[in-house]
Amino acid sequence: MADTAASPAHASPVETDAVVIGAGPVGLFQVFQLGLQGIAAHLVDALPHLGGQCAELYPDKPIYDIPGTTVCTGRELVDQLTAQIAPFKPTPHLGAQVARLEPQTDGRLLLGLSNGVTLLARTVFIAAGVGAFVPRTVKADGIDPLVGSQVFYHPADVSAATGKHVIVHGGDEAAVRAAIEAADVASRVTLLHRRDVFQAQESDLAQLQSLRDAGRIRVLAAQITGVETDAAGRLVALHVMDANGDAQREPLDLLLVYLGISPRLGPVADWGFAIERKQLVVDTATFATSQPGIYAVGDINTYPGKRKLILCGFHEATLAAFAAAEYLTGAPVALQYTTTSTRLHERLGVEHH
Numbered sequence: 060m061a062d063t064a065a066s067p068a069h070a071s072p073v074e075t076d077a078v079v080i081g082a083g084p085v086g087l088f089q090v091f092q093l094g095l096q097g098i099a100a101h102l103v104d105a106l107p108h109l110g111g112q113c114a115e116l117y118p119d120k121p122i123y124d125i126p127g128t129t130v131c132t133g134r135e136l137v138d139q140l141t142a143q144i145a146p147f148k149p150t151p152h153l154g155a156q157v158a159r160l161e162p163q164t165d166g167r168l169l170l171g172l173s174n175g176v177t178l179l180a181r182t183v184f185i186a187a188g189v190g191a192f193v194p195r196t197v198k199a200d201g202i203d204p205l206v207g208s209q210v211f212y213h214p215a216d217v218s219a220a221t222g223k224h225v226i227v228h229g230g231d232e233a234a235v236r237a238a239i240e241a242a243d244v245a246s247r248v249t250l251l252h253r254r255d256v257f258q259a260q261e262s263d264l265a266q267l268q269s270l271r272d273a274g275r276i277r278v279l280a281a282q283i284t285g286v287e288t289d290a291a292g293r294l295v296a297l298h299v300m301d302a303n304g305d306a307q308r309e310p311l312d313l314l315l316v317y318l319g320i321s322p323r324l325g326p327v328a329d330w331g332f333a334i335e336r337k338q339l340v341v342d343t344a345t346f347a348t349s350q351p352g353i354y355a356v357g358d359i360n361t362y363p364g365k366r367k368l369i370l371c372g373f374h375e376a377t378l379a380a381f382a383a384a385e386y387l388t389g390a391p392v393a394l395q396y397t398t399t400s401t402r403l404h405e406r407l408g409v410e411h412h
């Protein structure tokens with residue numbers, strides 16, 4: 060899939076027939092079913108990559124209950140779903156959280172994304188799972204304005220550390236890998252974690268130890284208590300408290316934070332839907348919410364007998380797409396088979412046999 064759509068912040072809204080919120084397995088299949096109905100979609104996810112829980116929580120674990128697939132890993136399922144939606148070319152907005160969802164007087168729906176992009180949609184499909192996967196942040200006064208310039212949460216690579224004095228903050232695999240990679244490019248690397256104990260693969264821990272022995276990575280067991288900026292507002296030092304309770308000042312150019320990624324329901328709870336135990340109540344004929352034009356599929360919805368399974372989400376997405384097609388055209392939509400329908404073959408870009 061193409062890179063994240065780059066629309067200038069605060070430009071006029073991008074108009075579209077459909078927006079899918081959440082690129083987990085159900086959101087991806089929603090794009091597919093909309094494509095079969097001839098509806099092009101924008102696809103938004105807080106994560107910088109596709110796949111939701113499958114990609115974030117269990118990429119290498121096996122799944123055995125996808126119909127017709129004996130076994131596949133979380134990552135393999137995401138790869139298959141991504142290939143399946145390729146003909147429909149959804150417009151991706153990755154690394155962006157939907158912060159606002161507001162019905163307009165004409166019945167359309169205005170979505171405000173955390174990256175400043177706004178979308179004006181005729182239908183919205185909430186496939187938000189257990190919430191937006193967002194990085195855990197450092198709680199320290201004055202740190203927020205530095206995010207994006209000298210403070211980065213879970214950056215995809217450490218190229219920003221080139222030639223800099225960098226502090227990598229965290230204790231898991233991602234933090235250890237970032238410190239190892241930064242040691243190749245940065246002028247100085249400190250790995251800051253509350254304890255001198257790290258959770259990572261044996262090979263990474265061994266590499267970390269040899270870089271420590273060579274003096275290329277320094278480990279600091281401490282907690283951040285504050286940030287120090289200069290007159291121009293630039294970050295110049297962290298204030299930390301070490302394991303003995305002593306305060307220290309740690310100069311730096313750049314802070315890379317890897318404190319893990321966790322789901323937060325966040326704004327979905329504030330959009331005015333009928334909600335039961337943090338899930339959106341839907342009509343099982345259409346998977347419509349209490350708000351016209353808005354559907355909810357996958358782990359985020361609830362109805363009598365609901366099971367949080369991927370295959371149930373696939374069924375929900377299918378019926379939601381039919382319902383949305385009827386909502387958009389105002390006419391009944393006939394069932395067609397992908398095996399035999401010329402129109403579906405055209406939409407899929409496959410040869411008719």
Ligand SMILES: Cc1cc2nc3c(=O)[nH]c(=O)nc-3n(C[C@H](O)[C@H](O)[C@H](O)COP(=O)(O)OP(=O)(O)OC[C@H]3O[C@@H](n4cnc5c(N)ncnc54)[C@H](O)[C@@H]3O)c2cc1C
Pocket residue numbers: 080081082083084085086087103104105106110111112113116117121122123124155156157158186187188189190191192193324325326327356357358359367368369370372
């Ligand atoms: C360890 C584990 C093993 C599992 N094994 C199985 C199994 O074997 N079989 C099975 O059927 N199911 C299994 N499941 C459950 C399955 O993963 C879920 O049912 C499935 O992921 C739900 O898909 P979804 O698309 O609804 O939501 P998710 O996969 O949760 O994806 C939702 C996406 O929406 C994004 N999002 C949410 N809110 C916003 C917002 N406001 N703005 C932008 N993005 C947002 C999130 O970042 C996320 O990427 C397992 C789950 C776990 C944790």
